[in-house]
Amino acid sequence: MMRLLAMVWVCLMAVLTSAHNPTAGGGGGHKGYSLGIRDSIMIAHSFEGPQFGPAQEMHGATYTVDAEFKTDALVEKSNWVVDIGAASEMLAAVLSKYNFKNLNEIFPGQNTTTEFMCKVIFDELAAKCGKDFHGTLCIKLWESHKAWGCYEGDVGEEVDEA
Numbered sequence: 001m002m003r004l005l006a007m008v009w010v011c012l013m014a015v016l017t018s019a020h021n022p023t024a025g026g027g028g029g030h031k032g033y034s035l036g037i038r039d040s041i042m043i044a045h046s047f048e049g050p051q052f053g054p055a056q057e058m059h060g061a062t063y064t065v066d067a068e069f070k071t072d073a074l075v076e077k078s079n080w081v082v083d084i085g086a087a088s089e090m091l092a093a094v095l096s097k098y099n100f101k102n103l104n105e106i107f108p109g110q111n112t113t114t115e116f117m118c119k120v121i122f123d124e125l126a127a128k129c130g131k132d133f134h135g136t137l138c139i140k141l142w143e144s145h146k147a148w149g150c151y152e153g154d155v156g157e158e159v160d161e162a
């Protein structure tokens with residue numbers, strides 16, 4: 001729980017810092033467009049180590065999964081950030097690998113924390129959408145209405161900004 005709170009705190013500070021420093025790099029100071037889609041997965045897993053407390057026992061989680069696409073420029077003519085239908089299908093395809101699965105079996109030797117799964121989903125969705133989307137992708141997994149983890153990174157080919 002302390003680890004989770006620390007993670008939430010770090011994310012909160014990152015948000016506050018970027019709000020006070022809109023020119024910060026790495027997408028932290030994003031001021032352009034965004035488009036978000038939402039899906040969910042139901043999984044089972046357990047963690048290893050006393051620091052995980054009761055979560056050492058096998059338990060289930062239904063994650064709400066938010067994918068947010070951020071960019072400074074809309075795609076010409078279509079005036080969209082990303083094709084929402086295609087993006088939704090790509091996210092669903094990525095999540096289908098994990099839905100109703102025991103993550104311990106898919107990732108042996110790993111503690112499949114919320115943050116860990118954010119990066120897994122980010123990498124797989126980024127690989128799928130990189131042809132059609134250039135910008136920042138943020139994957140956020142809500143483990144309840146009280147807590148979430150996120151992973152954010154740049155996607156697609158670098159566009160030179162003169």
Ligand SMILES: *[C@@H]1O[C@H](CO)[C@@H](O)[C@H](O)[C@H]1NC(C)=O
Pocket residue numbers: 047048049051108109110111
């Ligand atoms: C999970 O994390 C604990 C604490 O850091 C560690 O001791 C353990 O080896 C990890 N388990 C796996 C399967 O990686």
